[in-house]
Amino acid sequence: MGERDEPEVIGRRVQRLRVERGLTQRQLAEPTYTPAYVSTLEAGRVRPSDEALRHIAERLGVDFRELATGRSARLVTDLRLRLTEAQRALATGAAQEAAAQYAVLLTEAEEHGLAEEQSGALLGLGECEISTGDLEKARQYFERAEECLADDPLPARVPALRGRAVAHYLAGELRYAVYLLESTLDELNRGGLHDPDALLLLYASVIGPYMDMGAQARAAQAAEFALALAPQVADPALVARMHRSVARTLLAEGRLAEADASLAKAAELYRQLQLRTELANCHWMRGYVYAQNGELERAEQELKQAQDMLAAQGAVLYGSQVAVELADVLHRRGRSHEASALLHDVLGDLSSERGAVHSAAAHRLLGIIAEDARDTEAAEEHYVRALSLLERAGAAGDLADLCRLLGDLLRRTGRVEAALDAYRTGLGHRTAPGTTTLGPAPAQPPL
Template identity: 35%
Template sequence: MAEATATDVAGAGVGSPAGADLPEESLGERIRRLRVDRGLTQQQIAEPRYTRAYLGAVESGTRTPSAPALAYIADRLGVPVDDLRFGRPAGAVADLTAQLAAARRALSAGGLDVAERALADIRRRADHYHLAEVSGWARYYTAEVHLHRGEASAAAQGYDQLAADLPDGAPALYAAVLARQSYCQLVDGNAPRAVAILSDGLRVLRSAPPVDPDAELRLTNALMYTFLELSWRYQARRLEREAIALLPRVTQGEWVAQFYAIAGQLRRDGELDEVERYLAEAGRRYAELGLTREIALCHWARGYVLRRAGRPGAAAAELQRAREILRTVGAVLDHAGATLELAEARRREGALDEAGRLAEEAAGTAAQCRHREAMAEADRVLGLVRAAKGDHDDARRLLSRAIERYEQAGLMGDVVVTCRHLGDLLREQGRTRDAAAVLRRGLRAGERLR
């Protein structure tokens, strides 16, 4: 898929024309311009509540209208009072919201520079027109650009700064920011903190009814995903049931698609028909929204499930497709994750050299981006490849380091799996005492799973 170009995005309505300036006029000048445009006299606007002289003083700037007076004048001019107060053109919110959606599509398609410029312009205009929520969304998607590039620290800083300055009455934005703050904690290797952010956020959201269904679904999706990462499937399935009840009331189509993509990965090996139904629905919705990266994530999710169902060949085909799209759109962290999943699928097929090359590639990206879970996963795959090739010393080193990294990140399900692999390797070498110690470590980790 080709990267979005500046021409493509401009045609979609992102940002303002080059060189366009925001209007610079006083409140009085704005009132006079609107009055003249409507062919009305000062007396027609002012009376019966105010005098022509009072309106003349307001237009000249020698008088500042009170809030009731400004509301009266706005009503007489037939414009919303905040549009008059801040100089908003008609339809400013709708226009900027449409531009945000176009920038979102450009971001997903890999047009990162174009999206970033458009978002800066949207934010500038939203700030000028005192549209705090629109400005907040522009800041949010700017942080998303950083995350897409693999700049996790810069993205986390952007989300944190926005969280400290969230506008009132924007629950969906609140939920989106919390979900991303939690994800950045996962990337940084702090799964317990990731869970706490989402659990606390849901509790706060639900404590003040009526609860916004979009915000509740976004946080529920994020917590489902985090539970899946932690191997807490029972808790994730419970959240899935709660989310299903929300779907008919949700307006954010992307978050509905996201629900289907995450829930599809919760199906068991014997539920592949249901997996396909969920992921096909997610892919269909993402396609309707024009979100390229997210379609690739559906291929990744399908490969994830197929690999765990013992079908590495079918999994590899899906994961290769995901990898190609993610490389094209420049989604650095996602590309590394799909690459690791593909490496494991190819290892299970016996393609050890290819699996090793893929894991080494992903390990480099993970280390550069400080993605701690991916670093651990790369160690595990490489350790298993080394073990299959007979390099037992290097295999033990890599698997031991993977266990340490998973444990530090709080990913106990992966600790259990990796301890089993290392224990098997040690037992094959006749090191039964060492194997028993590693397996006991895995058992202790298993006890920490909920």
């Protein structure tokens, strides 16, 4: 038994319960212990062993945990059931309702000093803030969740660490997000802490930042490890998230049919589990797959379905990111005016601290639309803003293409030297993807 009250507190509790039940010290002690031992215990002069407490708890008719900590097993069970209900509310898109439930649960868990349940409520509150787009608050909740489990083994702290990394990633702090995820993976693997759930969660989460940083080789390796770990993981929601992440690496390799199959697996699992926010993200990615394959009408349908689902759930940040993908499809379908209006609408919800990569994508597309309309001044302004956002985020994966667009524009307007500078910047990011921002790869899992 790890956590327990001080001997004098336990002693007073034993005495109170014994008197309430009308037992003598001899009746409580028999047949294993002596009345003198019970007297010493009640006076707080001895630290009882787990075996002694189990014996006394059985004689008093109470739970061992309740005798050791003053907290009933019923209370803990009730809190955990309500945590599950709050998780379900969040998963089905009721983020505000879930946040209210988590806040009440956090207060109760704090009152009773239940660290694990406190951490669960804080994790939930962090996920609610991610959903609504308040990334600073989300980070604070995840940090507090981590602090609650400071004395627990690393695998128990992984969900909080991963949450913190996702908040940094969405805020455009790609390098720091990768550092958090890689250092945790390294510690788990080097320390022999082979927890398949923890490892799969981390590998699935690091794929997105890797891809945005242009480190496709690392993303592919993380996907390979994730697929190898999946059979050892019982949580279907975690497996579904892995399939969704792996689809990104398949897309980058041009394996569109395999990416679509991976997303179909994830979507089916999410439907069975009724996880609407995650299902919306699957529609989002399938829309992207269809767009890559030139099936623009199907892409538009999928992206609009994702957008409607996310809007109904109040997932503002994710909804804005989907809108950028949808605008690209609308532009490619010849509806540039509609695309431009959509992008201007969502730019208010995106910034360098909130969805930086998608904010850059919005400016890039607005630049292309302006160029098509022969408004070179507006096009250059959008390209430069996009470049600034991507450089700040360290998103080398998209920088090379953007530098080419800017260089071509500058060359056409007669600024050859400036165009060469833009091309050189792009080449610097293209020659060795990821090597300028990432250190040695983390230790590999013992598969």
